[in-house]
Amino acid sequence: MGPFSLPRAARLLKPGDFAALRGRSRRLGSSHFLAEFAPADQPTCRLGQAVSRRVSKRAVDRNRIKRLVRDSYRHVREGLPCVDILLIARQSAKQQDNAALRADLARLWQRLAALKGDPGTGTMRG
């Protein structure tokens, strides 16, 4: 498996996973996204997304944002702390082109990666 792969273990899969984040998460915002995260009891960090119909009522727009986030995430997940993340798209994301969203996400990942080693976040194994 290549260093930039995206296995199922690196994603939130169950409704329970999402519910567990609620209430105990810290937040980090960027121009077009909002990240809610909390220490994970897993050996890797995991990503879940929420792109509501309020962002766009067209499925094509929502799919584009989610796919872009997935692709961006898989490139940086090795450097992130061991946390569960719920990434929520803001309504402004719909108007941005791919390059702008990509740049915005890169800044968000950088701030998240800076928390690595923070006692509140836990550390990724290996």
Place this chain on the structure above:
RNA sequence: GGAGUCGGCCAGACAGUCGCGUCACGCUCGCGUGCCGAGGAAAGUCCGGGCUCCACAGGGCAAGGUGCCAGGUAACGCCUGGGCGGCGCGAGCCGACGGAAAGUGCAACAGAGAACAGACAGCCGAACGGCAUCGCGAGAUGCGCGUGGUGAUGGUGAAACGGUGCGGUAAGAGCGCACCGCGUGCGGGGACAACGCCGCAUGGCACGGCAAACCCCACCUGGAGCAAGACCGAAUAGGGGGACCAUGAUGCUGCCCGUAUCGUCCCCGGGUUGGUUGCUCGAGUCCUGCGGUGACGCAGGACCUAGAGGAAUGACUGUCCACGACAGAACCCGGCUUACCGGCCGACUCCCUCG
């Protein structure tokens, strides 16, 4: 060459890198390799079915839908052909297109008047009254003032109670007549039918419009939906079977009839979260032949063409060009409707030019 009509098709291409999902194969057992991986509308959820469960008894009322005729289809509110009406020079296009002498109701604005109508302007001056002039008088002439005639002309309107001509009249009018049109009845032959054609008789001739207003007539419709439903499976215990009785509640489309469950007692084994399944081979796609005007049907052959599940089908770079629209499967089909950059093919119509 230009303008247009109808039908069908395509929906950026190629290469590289990094990824995702199903399936197949391999092994060192979580990796590798290979195949395949959104649409013509996947959309709106507006109709019709399949499938599944509701214990699919049934009847009546109600409610909803459809509405020229014939055919196609699993079925339809869809499609095909035909009829009728309207639009277009034409190819063609559009139409909820049954019933208004069963009843109820509605008709804004404009206009004089809108349903057994009506006199604003105009036209007329026979009759009665009035006024003026003339006359001794009876009366005559005039005015068009009041009562009045008129539905021909103007204007209004979506719509004003057939059209043309002649007669007729004070002026007019189906008032009368001829022709045309219309209604009704009968007959003939054509078509499965809707319907159209021909002939005869008859009525002076409106029985106006709206039924996507109520309504009448004919036909059709059980309810819920894949979070349907089925199976596997640890704990507190929802569950299954039998017997009994009265009312109420609940379910079976709203209501009524009818019917089942909930209650009590006894007996028996085993149920939420999760996993598997339903889940893609189907009214399937393509080709050929035959039948049919056609929708479509029949026969033969070939093919397998997404199947996810917090939800794959993507991102980046480069090259090229016509610079890329609308837009993302969620049980599956058949339609309809709506959105859409641009391009291609075929058939046909009209106009112009040349030969």
